[in-house]
Amino acid sequence: MKQNKLVVTIGREFGSGGREIGQKLADKLGIEFYDKKLLQMAAKESGFCEEIFERQDEKPTNSFLYSLVMDSYSLNRYSTAPFLDMPLNQKVFLAQFETIKKLATKDSCVIVGRCADYALADKANCISVFLHADLEFRMKRIAQELDVTENKAGDLIMKKDKQRASYYNYYTSKKWGDARTYDLTLDSGKLGIDGCVTLLEEYIKLR
Amino acid sequence: MKQNKLVVTIGREFGSGGREIGQKLADKLGIEFYDKKLLQMAAKESGFCEEIFERQDEKPTNSFLYSLVMDSYSLNRYSTAPFLDMPLNQKVFLAQFETIKKLATKDSCVIVGRCADYALADKANCISVFLHADLEFRMKRIAQELDVTENKAGDLIMKKDKQRASYYNYYTSKKWGDARTYDLTLDSGKLGIDGCVTLLEEYIKLR
Numbered sequence: 001m002k003q004n005k006l007v008v009t010i011g012r013e014f015g016s017g018g019r020e021i022g023q024k025l026a027d028k029l030g031i032e033f034y035d036k037k038l039l040q041m042a043a044k045e046s047g048f049c050e051e052i053f054e055r056q057d058e059k060p061t062n063s064f065l066y067s068l069v070m071d072s073y074s075l076n077r078y079s080t081a082p083f084l085d086m087p088l089n090q091k092v093f094l095a096q097f098e099t100i101k102k103l104a105t106k107d108s109c110v111i112v113g114r115c116a117d118y119a120l121a122d123k124a125n126c127i128s129v130f131l132h133a134d135l136e137f138r139m140k141r142i143a144q145e146l147d148v149t150e151n152k153a154g155d156l157i158m159k160k161d162k163q164r165a166s167y168y169n170y171y172t173s174k175k176w177g178d179a180r181t182y183d184l185t186l187d188s189g190k191l192g193i194d195g196c197v198t199l200l201e202e203y204i205k206l207r
Numbered sequence: 208m209k210q211n212k213l214v215v216t217i218g219r220e221f222g223s224g225g226r227e228i229g230q231k232l233a234d235k236l237g238i239e240f241y242d243k244k245l246l247q248m249a250a251k252e253s254g255f256c257e258e259i260f261e262r263q264d265e266k267p268t269n270s271f272l273y274s275l276v277m278d279s280y281s282l283n284r285y286s287t288a289p290f291l292d293m294p295l296n297q298k299v300f301l302a303q304f305e306t307i308k309k310l311a312t313k314d315s316c317v318i319v320g321r322c323a324d325y326a327l328a329d330k331a332n333c334i335s336v337f338l339h340a341d342l343e344f345r346m347k348r349i350a351q352e353l354d355v356t357e358n359k360a361g362d363l364i365m366k367k368d369k370q371r372a373s374y375y376n377y378y379t380s381k382k383w384g385d386a387r388t389y390d391l392t393l394d395s396g397k398l399g400i401d402g403c404v405t406l407l408e409e410y411i412k413l414r
Binding site for chain 1: 220337339384385386387388389390391392393394397398402405406409410413414
């Protein structure tokens with residue numbers, strides 16, 4: 001039955017292990033995992049070039065002038081989509097939004113980022129999660145993963161979290177990182193990556 | 208050992224079932240539960256009259272003029288405490304703060320409200336939880352519990368949550384209701400009261 005597909009959406013602070021936890025959870029549950037893959041699917045369905053999705057991914061909306069320029073530039077080069085009177089970043093957002101909604105009726109899955117919780121807010125079988133951790137924990141993870149200094153990792157974290165918050169707050173009526181936006185939030189630094197996966201499994205059993 | 212005492216602190220939206228969940232969790236774990244009882248203990252230890260604690264309990268700080276008036280009034284009538292040059296509400300907060308810190312080194316316990324998570328922020332054996340639920344769920348609970356209409360319950364919820372947020376945000380460096388303030392947050396409307404208790408038990412096992 002369509003209604004029984006389980007969808008877990010994961011919002012996350014940069015470096016908190018959201019992707020790793022989401023992937024492990026999906027593996028344990030034997031369901032699909034969508035992260036960047038979502039972009040390719042949305043690109044394919046919308047007729048936009050994939051490069052456009054990569055460039056706009058979870059970035060805050062641009063200034064009006066900038067988006068006008070980018071828009072005509074991109075439309076000329078790439079677009080075959082019909083909704084010509086809308087800034088490019090909003091078209092990209094809408095295409096992702098539609099793809100997420102389609103996915104959720106097709107298969108059980110875990111989706112990381114991209115306002116998926118908001119796209120699926122009216123679905124009873126959707127569990128929305130937010131993961132965060134203190135700066136030190138995240139700096140260490142990012143420094144190791146991207147092979148940069150911890151200072152550089154700290155800068156990246158600030159920038160990325162600001163982008164994610166702006167993107168989420170612009171496109172939804174809720175607030176990124178506020179407990180009341182989600183069904184469950186966890187500090188992954190305190191509980192650890194595997195601890196979070198196990199607790200999420202328990203949560204799913206209880207719902 | 209002092210360090211091994213487990214303390215669970217519960218922040219909560221009004222009507223989300225924080226007291227009930229906290230009490231049930233404490234019963235299951237066989238540990239103490241502190242809610243209003245904390246006020247009596249703090250009153251006894253500080254030398255303030257209990258009535259003062261009741262009146263100031265989780266209320267936002269008053270205006271400067273009001274607190275000056277209340278302060279001299281209260282000091283004349285009730286107080287035997289030494290810190291005379293501080294507004295009354297801050298004295299009451301500090302007395303509670305000290306009582307919470309003492310409790311946490313004495314016995315394992317569950318403490319509801321009163322910025323307990325902030326008082327115990329440096330303790331590794333402290334688990335900070337925030338509970339929330341949608342307005343409809345909470346209106347029904349409060350209407351039943353206080354025997355008022357759902358409209359009246361809605362008004363009470365707005366007022367109480369505003370008070371709790373102001374109180375928390377004034378006295379701590381963190382933000383009430385923000386996921387990043389807590390180790391774990393749950394929507395009790397989605398998971399149910401008993402579901403929350405069970406998940407918290409699982410969380411404690413995993414930490």
